[in-house]
Each structure stands twice: as C-alpha cells, then as structure tokens.
Amino acid sequence: MEESFDKDIVTAVRRFVERDVIPTASDLEHADEYPHALVATMKELGLFGCTIPQEHGGLGLSFLSYARVMEELSRGWMSLAGVINSHLIMAFIITHHGTPDQKKYFLQAMARGEKRGGLALTEPHAGSDVQSLKTIAKKKGDDYILTGSKMFITNARHGTMLAVAAKTDPTAKPAYAGISMFAVEKSDAGPTVSRNLKKLGYKGIDTCEVLFEDVPVPTTHLIGGGEGLGFKQVMSALEVGRINVAARAVGVGQAALENALRYAQQRTAFGKPIWQHQAVQLLLADMATNIEAARLMVHNAARKKDAGERCDIEAGRHARRPRSMRCGYSAATASWRNFRSRDSIATPR
Numbered sequence: 001m002e003e004s005f006d007k008d009i010v011t012a013v014r015r016f017v018e019r020d021v022i023p024t025a026s027d028l029e030h031a032d033e034y035p036h037a038l039v040a041t042m043k044e045l046g047l048f049g050c051t052i053p054q055e056h057g058g059l060g061l062s063f064l065s066y067a068r069v070m071e072e073l074s075r076g077w078m079s080l081a082g083v084i085n086s087h088l089i090m091a092f093i094i095t096h097h098g099t100p101d102q103k104k105y106f107l108q109a110m111a112r113g114e115k116r117g118g119l120a121l122t123e124p125h126a127g128s129d130v131q132s133l134k135t136i137a138k139k140k141g142d143d144y145i146l147t148g149s150k151m152f153i154t155n156a157r158h159g160t161m162l163a164v165a166a167k168t169d170p171t172a173k174p175a176y177a178g179i180s181m182f183a184v185e186k187s188d189a190g191p192t193v194s195r196n197l198k199k200l201g202y203k204g205i206d207t208c209e210v211l212f213e214d215v216p217v218p219t220t221h222l223i224g225g226g227e228g229l230g231f232k233q234v235m236s237a238l239e240v241g242r243i244n245v246a247a248r249a250v251g252v253g254q255a256a257l258e259n260a261l262r263y264a265q266q267r268t269a270f271g272k273p274i275w276q277h278q279a280v281q282l283l284l285a286d287m288a289t290n291i292e293a294a295r296l297m298v299h300n301a302a303r304k305k306d307a308g309e310r311c312d313i314e315a316g317r318h319a320r321r322p323r324s325m326r327c328g329y330s331a332a333t334a335s336w337r338n339f340r341s342r343d344s345i346a347t348p349r
C-alpha cells in the first residue's frame, strides 16, 4: 500500500515535469528567474512535505522514494530539487530533535509549504569546518540575540525561515559542544538577506548572504530546548541533503542520456543515423551503465537512512567518487554532443 502510494507520487511528479517543467526550465534558468508558478504546483503536489511524517501533515515518503522524486524533478530542472532540499533538512531537524511544541508549530505549516525553510550553517570562513562558525547567540530574557553572517544560504530570500547554527558557548571544548540550532522566522527585526550570490548554473533558485545584526529569537525556538545539541542535530540532517544532491546528479545524467539518444536517432552521418555507428553505441551504453550505477548507489544510501543507519559515506561517495564523476562526465559528453542539435531537440534543458 505504502509502496504504491509512493509510486503514485513519483508518477505524478514525472507528469508535472513533462507538462510544466521541461517546457519552461531553460528560459527560467537563463533568465535566473525564481520559478513561482512551478513552486506553487509543487506545493499542491505536497512536495514540501515529502519526508515529513503523515502524523504532522506530510506525505511521509521513505528516503528511497524521496530520492526517486528528486531524480524526477532534476530530470526537468535541478534547481527545483534545491527549493525542496534545505526546507526538508530543516523539517528533519525539527521532526527528530524538536520539542513537541516546535513540531506542532512548524511541521504542519511546512508540509503545506506555507512556512518555507532553509539551513543557515555556512559562514564566509566556515564551510566543511562547521565547528569554526562564529555566529553567536546570547540569552537575554525570553530571547536569544543572534549576531553573525552566513554565506551561500539557499532559499533565504523566498523562504520564510531558517534553521540557524550559532554558538551559545563560544568557549566550549570541543567546539562543537557549544553549537545550538535555532528556528528563526524572518521578521522586521531580521535577519537581513543582504545579497543574492551569482552562480554559474543552478540558477533561478536564491542562494544568498544573510546577516544577523542582533536578531532576537524566542527561547522557545531553540531546537530541542537545550543548548549545545546543534552539531549532532544538523549532522544527521545533512545526510538528507546529501541524498537530495546525489539524486539530482542522477536526474541530470538521465536527462542528458535521453537527449543524447534522441539526437543519435535524428542526426545522420555517412548515410545513417549516428546511433548505428558502433562507436556511438558504445558511448551511449557507457553512459547508461554509469547512470544506473550512480542511481543504485543513491538508492543504497537512501535505504540506509530509511533503516535508521548512517549514510553519510554512501551519499557523500556518490557526489565525490569516480562513478559519479563518470556520471557527470556522461552528462557533459551528452550535453556537448547535443550542443549542435539544440534547435532540433524538442525539449532543450
């Protein structure tokens, strides 16, 4: 029953991608335009609640099904998977580490896409080395006052709130023990989304610099209600993000393969469609093999997350190791080969 429900969602997303995304993605990407209409349909489809449990109003999909949904979205346009990604990272933190009141306050609205989240972890001088972040949260009465700056924050401009990592004890040893997570809703008091960052590709979606200049956050929005728990909370949620990002690579590779197949059937050279030349057949077979291998690696990571196991190595491996690089290479090869045929292919991406 659950499996057929999940399958229906994947099918519905595929239809949405074919009907609405593929015809518009190229224009939105090149114009670097936020896809408001597509996001509205994603809300209707319930995608903002993909992995939020049904008891909190979400679809309650397994991470395996989530990976398949993100692959389908990215097959049309990778930026759409980004709109969902850090929103569901935040939802995961609240689902697994939030207080009962926090779950009640945030999750239903997040599942409907009314409250739209993001993750504010990275700082100008602190990326992989999360422990070295400098944003400070000082308790003052019923609030924490947040001061610092965050970099590369996806969904900061079009979202309504952020899960923010800040140090409640900057002197803690080890340093990670001083990090806490806050659910910060945007208001007149801040934070300030100071600028959108320019990107080469992955456009349309907002990736921003965010400033916290003495921003008050109610103590009730300290996630989990205790200080110093943030590092562990965010690390388990980053695995959800890695599954999303790895599934994107598979979706982009799949789209490239499909375009390459179409082109190979349309283009003729030396009297026949180029797919009939054995060298081209070998290339296409190589692409299909690499993409399928990458897909299985992502599914393996997702199954581990579903079983409650760590999957950082499995999901991260996909993004960094040779197989995935070959998948990326295949996509690049296909894109290059398609370059000349852009006008002749019905669905350019």
Ligand SMILES: Cc1cc2nc3c(=O)[nH]c(=O)nc-3n(C[C@H](O)[C@H](O)[C@H](O)COP(=O)(O)OP(=O)(O)OC[C@H]3O[C@@H](n4cnc5c(N)ncnc54)[C@H](O)[C@@H]3O)c2cc1C
Residues within 6 Å of the ligand: 086, 118, 119, 120, 121, 122, 125, 126, 127, 128, 129, 151, 152, 153, 154, 155, 199, 202, 207
């Ligand atoms: C488009 C985009 C969107 C993003 N969205 C978000 C977001 O929504 N929220 C958020 O918080 N962050 C976001 N990020 C930030 C992203 O998570 C960071 O870029 C990432 O954590 C890496 O940090 P860094 O770029 O500072 O690189 P660094 O940590 O400075 O790393 C630089 C290089 O050194 C390597 N390196 C670092 N440490 C080691 C080590 N111990 N051993 C070997 N090699 C090492 C890295 O692999 C990398 O190649 C986004 C980034 C991009 C580009």
